[in-house]
Amino acid sequence: xxxxxxxxxxxxxxxxxxxxxxxxxxxxxxxxxxxxxxxxxxxxxxxxxxxxxxxxxxxxxxxxxxxxxxxxxxxxxxxxxxxxxxxxxxxxxxxxxxxxxxxxxxxxxxxxxxxxxxxxxxxxxxxxxxxxxxxxxxxxxxxxxxxxxxxxxxxxxxxxxxxxxxxxxxxxxxxxxxxxxxxxxxxxxxxxxxxxxxxxxxxxxxxxxxxxxxxxxxxxxxxxxxxxxxxxxxxxxxxxxxxxxxxxxxxxxxxxxxxxxxxxxxxxxxxxxxxxxxxxxxxxxxxxxxxxxxxxxxxxxxxxxxxxxxxxxxxxxxxxxxxxxxxxxxxxxxxxxxxxxxxxx
Amino acid sequence: xxxxxxxxxxxxxxxxxxxxxxxxxxxxxxxxxxxxxxxxxxxxxxxxxxxxxxxxxxxxxxxxxxxxxxxxxxxxxxxxxxxxxxxxxxxxxxxxxxxxxxxxxxxxxxxxxxxxxxxxxxxxxxxxxxxxxxxxxxxxxxxxxxxxxxxxxxxxxxxxxxxxxxxxxxxxxxxxxxxxxxxxxxxxxxxxxxxxxxxxxxxxxxxxxxxxxxxxxxxxxxxxxxxxxxxxxxxxxxxxxxxxxxxxxxxxxxxxxxxxxxx
Numbered sequence: 290x291x292x293x294x295x296x297x298x299x300x301x302x303x304x305x306x307x308x309x310x311x312x313x314x315x316x317x318x319x320x321x322x323x324x325x326x327x328x329x330x331x332x333x334x335x336x337x338x339x340x341x342x343x344x345x346x347x348x349x350x351x352x353x354x355x356x357x358x359x360x361x362x363x364x365x366x367x368x369x370x371x372x373x374x375x376x377x378x379x380x381x382x383x384x385x386x387x388x389x390x391x392x393x394x395x396x397x398x399x400x401x402x403x404x405x406x407x408x409x410x411x412x413x414x415x416x417x418x419x420x421x422x423x424x425x426x427x428x429x430x431x432x433x434x435x436x437x438x439x440x441x442x443x444x445x446x447x448x449x450x451x452x453x454x455x456x457x458x459x460x461x462x463x464x465x466x467x468x469x470x471x472x473x474x475x476x477x478x479x480x481x482x483x484x485x486x487x488x489x490x491x492x493x494x495x496x497x498x499x500x501x502x503x504x505x506x507x508x509x510x511x512x513x514x515x516x517x518x519x520x521x522x523x524x525x526x527x528x529x530x531x532x533x534x535x536x537x538x539x540x541x542x543x544x545x546x547x548x549x550x551x552x553x554x555x556x557x558x559x560x561x562x563x564x565x566x567x568x569x570x571x572x573x574x575x576x577x578x579x580x581x582x583x584x585x586x587x588x589x590x591x592x593x594x595x596x597x598x599x600x601x602x603x604x605x606x607x608x609x610x611x612x613x614x615x616x617x618x619x620x621x622x623x624x625x626x627x628x629x630x631x632x633x634x
Numbered sequence: 635x636x637x638x639x640x641x642x643x644x645x646x647x648x649x650x651x652x653x654x655x656x657x658x659x660x661x662x663x664x665x666x667x668x669x670x671x672x673x674x675x676x677x678x679x680x681x682x683x684x685x686x687x688x689x690x691x692x693x694x695x696x697x698x699x700x701x702x703x704x705x706x707x708x709x710x711x712x713x714x715x716x717x718x719x720x721x722x723x724x725x726x727x728x729x730x731x732x733x734x735x736x737x738x739x740x741x742x743x744x745x746x747x748x749x750x751x752x753x754x755x756x757x758x759x760x761x762x763x764x765x766x767x768x769x770x771x772x773x774x775x776x777x778x779x780x781x782x783x784x785x786x787x788x789x790x791x792x793x794x795x796x797x798x799x800x801x802x803x804x805x806x807x808x809x810x811x812x813x814x815x816x817x818x819x820x821x822x823x824x825x826x827x828x829x830x831x832x833x834x835x836x837x838x839x840x841x842x843x844x845x846x847x848x849x850x851x852x853x854x855x856x857x858x859x860x861x862x863x864x865x866x867x868x869x870x871x872x873x874x875x876x877x878x879x880x881x882x883x884x885x886x887x888x889x890x891x892x893x894x895x896x897x
Contacts, residue, residue, distance in 0.1 A: 351670055367673065391674050393667040409674055440667040455667075481667055524666050540662075568666030584664045608657070610665040626657065 314553070322546075322556045326594035332577065334600055335590065337621065343374050343630035345381055350624030351408075352394040352611050356401045359615040362622055364630055365395040365406050373404065373418065376620070376632055385416050385426045398444035403429065403464070405450055407439025413452045415464060430467045434460060441482045445490055451507075453480040453495055461507060471510040475503060482525045487532045494535050496523030502537050504549065516547045518554040525569045530576045536593075538567030544581050546593065558591045560598060569611050574618025582612045586626060602633065693872060696855045699848060700812075700870045774801060787811075787824070787831045787839040791846050798840060804864035807837050807896060812844040812851070812858040819875035820857040826884035834888075837897065861896045868896070 290298075315321070348367030355362055361382070362374045369390040373383040383404075391409035398404070407413040417429040437456030444450050445461075449470070453459045458474040478498030486492040492513070496502040502523055504514040521541035528535045534548045534555065543559040544567055558579065565584035572579050578599070579591045586608035590600040602609070608626035615622070621633045663672040790798050790810070799808055811827055813820035824841060831839045844851050844858070855872040862868060871877065871894065878886050891897045 349673075367670075391670050393670045409670060438667065438671070524668070566662075568664075568669070582665060584662070584666075585659065586664065610669065 322594070323596050326596075329594055331595065332592050332599055335578070337590070337600065337602060337633045339631045340620070340634045341376060341379055341632040343376075343379065343632070344628070345372060345384075346370065346628040346630075348390075348628060349626045350610055350628065350630060351392055352406075353613050353622050353624040353630065354394075354396045355613050355615045355622065356397040357399050357616055358401065359617040359619060361397065361401060362613075362630065363395050363397050363404050364624055365392040365408075366624075366628065367391075371395055371404060371406050371416070374630070376622070383418055383421075383426060387414070388428075393438060394441045396442050396444055396450075398447055398450075400447050403444065403447060405442045405444065407442045407452055407454075409438045411435045411438060411454070413439050413442050413450065413462070415450070430464055432460075432462050432464075432467060432469075434469050437479065440480060443483060443485050443493070445485065445507075451483060451485070451493055453483040455479040457497065459483060459493075459495055459505065461510075471507065473505050473510060473512070475512045476501070478522065481523060484526045484528050484535065486528055487530065489532060494526050494528065496526035496537050496539075498522035500539070502526055502535070502547065514549070514552060516552075516554065518545055518547070518557075519543070521566070524567060525582075527570045527572055529572055530574055536570050536572060536579055538570040538581050540566035540584075542566060544570055544579065544591065546579075556593070556596050558593075558596055563589075569613075571612055571614040571621070573614060580612055580614065580621060582609050582623070586610065588612060588623065692852070693855070696852050696872055697870055699851060700858060700860055700872075771801065775803060783835045784838050785832055785835050787828050787841050790840045790842040795842065795847060799862050800865045802838060802865065806863075808862040809837060809839050809891070809896065810860040810862070811839070811841040812847055812856060812860065813841060814844050814853055814856050817853070817856050822882070823857050823874060823887065826882070826887045829884040830888055833884075834897065859891075869894070 343362075343364075346364065346366040346368060347370070350364050350366045353362060353364045360376050362376055363371060364374065365371045365387075367390060369387045369392070371385040371387060371392070372381050373385075374380070375382055385404070387406065387408075389408055389410040389412075392406050393408045395404065395406040402419050403415055403417055405413055405415045411433065412435075413432040414428055415430040415432065416426050418426065420426070420429070432450070432452070435452065435454040435456050435458070437454045439452050439454050442450055442452040448464055450462050450464055451459060452462065457476045457479060458472055459480055460469045460473070461471040462468070463470050473495070476495070476497040476499055478500075480495050480497040483493055483495040486494070491507045492504060493507065494502055494504050500517065500519040500521055500523060502516045502519075503512045504516075505511070506513050516537075519537065519539040519541055520543075521539050523537050523539045525538040526535055527537075529546070533550055534546055536544055536546050538544045542563045542565060543557050545557050546555040547553065548555050558581070563583070567581045567583055569582040570579060572593070577593055579593050580602075581589050581591060583589065588602040588609050589598055590602065591597070592599050602623070609623045610626050611624040613622050614620075619634060623631050623633065625631065660672060663669055788798065799810075802808060809827075811820075811823060813824060815821075827839050827841065831837075844853065844856055857874045859871040859874055860867070861870070871890075874887075874890070877890055888897070
């Protein structure tokens with residue numbers, strides 16, 4: 290038998306074995322989330338509408354993040370600008386010029402004094418909003434140690450920040466000294482996203498291109514748990530509001546809900562019409578709804594318990610590239626390909 | 635103006651003036667970090683293509699410059715000839731004025747001028763000098779037609795460039811090498827050409843300093859081969875060293891010329 294034939298037979302075997310394992314796993318469980326939730330009354334279709342348009346960017350919006358006060362938003366776009374908006378006043382507060390146009394994500398610190406952004410330049414640059422010199426905001430710190438692009442960054446507090454990178458590692462930094470405290474290197478693929486556990490400053494979850502998501506302990510620097518189940522790169526990770534579960538979005542066109550205490554996947558959110566990957570996920574404050582941003586620029590709203598599509602956010606020429614739910618759960622902001630930010634409520 | 639009018643005046647209209655940017659959705663990697671990576675790759679691709687276009691344009695321009703050079707020189711040559719004939723005309727006038735010391739009236743002067751121009755034409759044709767010159771040229775041409783044999787690389791400069799090329803029989807291929815003394819490849823080619831010239835006696839090899847023949851020519855494209863046949867420009871090869879292997883010898887140069895069908 291030629292090598293190709295042998296490879297294909299082995300692949301078939303692997304597939305079969307995988308299916309058997311999954312079958313055994315599901316047989317062990319008493320029931321699935323879907324069946325348990327079947328007697329819960331279905332959700333009324335939510336009427337989400339665009340309430341505010343924020344215009345001002347000159348390029349596609351690559352990342353958005355709400356501040357803790359649920360009023361300020363920071364967004365980064367292809368034109369090399371990071372803009373801080375006031376959502377209720379609908380105006381721009383700060384506009385920061387970046388050194389590199391290719392920014393992937395931006396974040397607000399809980400105190401709202403600092404803004405961080407990272408991208409293809411392998412650096413996580415931190416800006417201090419309270420120090421404005423002649424109308425320009427200068428770089429506060431430039432955290433350089435990653436050997437790959439910085440895909441995501443999240444502040445723990447004003448002194449510490451965690452970043453995930455395309456060099457397959459995550460790093461916890463001390464901002465004041467600009468040096469790294471711990472390095473989390475256990476993934477086998479580019480780490481695409483991370484999220485801090487709400488209510489617990491010692492844990493965070495990351496999703497990577499090796500189709501696994503990992504839970505890390507910040508103090509010891511070790512991986513506490515690994516969750517498998519996805520078939521392809523995981524693009525986005527977001528904790529469930531109570532912190533005991535997290536949702537992931539992947540290139541295999543599914544979102545999955547993983548439970549930390551159960552240590553396994555709870556539910557898969559997909560349907561046959563969806564063929565493209567998910568690039569961002571966000572939970573509503575109750576946790577009943579999950580917003581998933583797709584690679585074809587659409588947004589689906591999933592019922593987390595029942596596992597079905599409740600709505601698809603429609604708006605004329607709405608091409609969503611990133612999204613985020615505010616801390617108080619009152620609004621959803623979406624960043625779009627056509628340079629606008631839209632706030633839905 | 636009412637308040638409404640004022641408000642309308644300052645109302646921001648939806649960007650109808652700006653052309654809608656083309657919305658192109660890729661198959662994979664549109665949003666998120668993968669989208670940024672794909673956008674970056676596209677941007678680099680665009681830059682690379684622009685650079686290639688720019689290079690092409692430069693080569694085209696340089697080629698044009700090489701081709702027109704001979705024509706420009708020809709014009710210079712003809713002008714020179716004309717100057718010579720004008721000078722002679724003036725000299726003859728002086729002679730006549732000296733001979734006829736009596737001052738003449740203007741009318742007569744003009745008549746004489748007309749006569750002079752006719753006479754001048756006849757004189758030009760009858761002029762011994764010109765006929766002789768022509769006879770000599772023709773003789774040389776016939777000689778060369780019978781036996782055009784060379785053996786060395788001749789050096790040309792701006793003045794004799796045109797004449798060296800024109801005074802050749804139409805069967806002979808002329809290869810001009812434009813070089814710069816400081817260019818290593820040029821020096822090497824010159825030595826190869828002198829060896830080749832000894833072997834290929836039927837081909838006329840010329841070499842000239844690029845600074846002299848074509849001042850202002852972009853030295854980046856040296857060495858340059860220009861091929862003439864029957865006094866007409868055939869083709870030019872810019873940056874000959876690029877077409878040859880790193881350490882080339884006269885055989886490589888010969889095969890390059892054979893490949894390009896000039897030999």
